[in-house]
Amino acid sequence: MAEAEQVKVLRFWASPWSFRVELALKLKGVPHEKVEEDLANKSPLLLASNPIHKKIPVLLHNGKAIPESLIILEYIDETWTDNPILPKAPHERGMARFWSRFIDDKCVGACWMSCWTEGETQQMFMEQARACLRILDDELGGRRFFGGESIGLVDISASFFALWLGVLQEVAGISLINGDEFPNLCRWIEGFVASDVVTECLPPRDKLLAVFQSKKQAILATKSMVY
Amino acid sequence: MAEAEQVKVLRFWASPWSFRVELALKLKGVPHEKVEEDLANKSPLLLASNPIHKKIPVLLHNGKAIPESLIILEYIDETWTDNPILPKAPHERGMARFWSRFIDDKCVGACWMSCWTEGETQQMFMEQARACLRILDDELGGRRFFGGESIGLVDISASFFALWLGVLQEVAGISLINGDEFPNLCRWIEGFVASDVVTECLPPRDKLLAVFQSKKQAILATKSMVY
Known part of the structure; x- marks a missing residue:
């Protein structure tokens, strides 16, 4: 056994x-x-x-x-090979990896810095962040998830945008993501956070908001990512 | 057909x-x-x-x-599944990916900046670069290749150290990699560049040296990676 x-x-x-x-x-x-x-x-x-x-x-x-x-x-x-999170075909697997890395290497940092900087520096980061969100919004297009009809690698990688970014922009008092500019991403966020499996493990928004609010001064001082 | x-x-x-x-x-x-x-x-x-x-x-x-x-x-x-470059077992595959990303995210940038900065900034980057090379040297240990007896993902990812780093430090007039400090890495470089398949596609050292020497002033001005 x-x-x-x-x-x-x-x-x-x-x-x-x-x-x-x-x-x-x-x-x-x-x-x-x-x-x-x-x-x-x-x-x-x-x-x-x-x-x-x-x-x-x-x-x-x-x-x-x-x-x-x-x-x-x-x-x-x-x-654990059931319920695959990467696509099967090598080209689609490669592109899923590409978008996940794009989120980590380009988007998250720009969004993070947009929240904790001021003046011209903030404007620069917000422009970068919006350009990244524009690209992701276009990439998603009319699909339900980045993974098609079910949650896949890119959706999981994009979790940051589904809950954390909204909380961070509230703490920072800025607006990065909104339905007018990024309709596909906003529709994706709604579907993602409403999916049962996500609901079961997403941290509560109010608790997350409280923790980032309490850490705001420390983050502003170092600007480093809080994990 | x-x-x-x-x-x-x-x-x-x-x-x-x-x-x-x-x-x-x-x-x-x-x-x-x-x-x-x-x-x-x-x-x-x-x-x-x-x-x-x-x-x-x-x-x-x-x-x-x-x-x-x-x-x-x-x-x-x-x-193309013959001659695999990633290991078979998931844990070893994961660690091969980990070391490849470590090379890209931590080591190469530190080595690059060591070559194109001066004074205290240069000292800082050289310390970072040496710390990275130390980690890679320890990880390699007595093995012939990072992939064991044959060239694998990490070896391919580490190609930069096998030829480019030596050329760059010559152009910059610094010494980062040497056999006293990094005996395993230096033995690896010798074996890697002597392997037939590498020899067949490695660019000629003198031509590489010439191109980096001719670009030195432009690189010093921007410090950005030359691809």
């Missing part, structure tokens, strides 16, 4: 990167333990599991550690 | 990112056409194939475009 699998996620409840991993496991129906990290005082387990970056999330599968959310998503898809 | 495959690489001969793609195709034995790009005057084909980043390399396979070297490497491995 096979021994029971052990699946743990080292996470922080308010992190969109932790959320990616938990949503993917939920989509796959993989039971897992959530290990909450105190990011001001990281656990020896986190430091040992991700000695290079020392960041959550980390997936621990039968004791073996995989760090970095996009890498974890690929691992999850290769390990 | 199946139609002949059409495989093209939009590339620049002196680019380590183009080299990654060409080495992977060579390892797979996939015949391909090299389309040289003038980076000062990019072709309509490049702009149409990679409209978001407008960068080489782009792989065109039967007319379909895949941009971004690490994404292309995965595409190549999924499309």
